[in-house]
Amino acid sequence: KGDQIVAMLNNNSNTEDAGFSQITETIGSFQENIKKDIDISLSAAISSMQKTFNEINLLYQEVRQASNYRVFYGHMSIVFFDEIKMLTSDGFQYPSEKEKMLLDALMLGRIDFAKKIFNDILYSASGYSYTVLNSLMLRLISSISGIFECIENNSFQTVNFNFNDFMTIINRCETIDEMKSSFYEMFDGVFSLQKQKIYTKYAQIVNKTIEIINNDYSNENLCLNYIAEKLSLSPGYLGKLFKTHTSKSIGDYINQIRVERALDILIKTQNPINEVAQKVGFSCSNYFYPVFKKIIGVTPAEYRLNKKSLSAENLKSLT
16 A cells, blocks of 8 residues: 555575564664655564465565554554564453543543543553454444433534544554544543533533532532532432433542542552541541442552552663
8 A cells, every 4th residue: 555565575694583683674774764864754564484485475464463563662663473473362351440430531521530541541451462452442432432422412412523534543543642642632522512511500510519529529428418408409409410411420429539539649648548538538448448449440459559569660661
């Protein structure tokens, strides 16, 4: 095609290692010259080595498979099929709870938090085969399209967004960062729609409810009745209204905000977990543990340990 070049090379070296070394050096020089002369970032995929021309079709398929991994390696990368063939889909668990948090954030117009959760979901595919990343994108796009439909039904406004075209854009992305940018643009589009809704009566009530929760989350008495009294509304009416416009109950949303605040405290302090639970409004720490695990997928202690281990690994790689 117009943006691809396929080269068949004869290995004149005595060993395969020497052959790969020569090919890598040549491609690297080629990439630098192309970038310098016409400002194009060229990525390369290299198949395994075979002895006869009978294997040409196999080698071409290997190159095409390896070329997908430029998404992980970035611009001007050189991807070896022999390196990526070991990557599998085994052991990957789709982050369902993270997806639920992402969709809730989009429904509520919490775009910054939605972007943070999306990053976590996206990078959960690192270290696995390209098939995992592709499946992840398909499922996310399908789930987000459902959120758009829900927003349309609640706001009586049409969301002019073509998900088929969006999938084509994602498939053309050269890097993970390009994928992120495309999703961010989509999220910002949702946010624009949510800002239009803010002027409706119902949306104002929902936004005031969210504001109270964000301000009073540490108050252990915070609940549906507490908020309804502040807004001079009946609990039944407020609960139904909030559920209709956010797809989440007030109780579930309170728990989510409290858990989000707890994440930051767990990382930045050495406070006992029971104390963390009290700081974010859980009067009973025994209730905090199952709620935290349901939302995050691990216990508070496991989350703190995993984040510390990850920070130590990052520091080690930098040094």
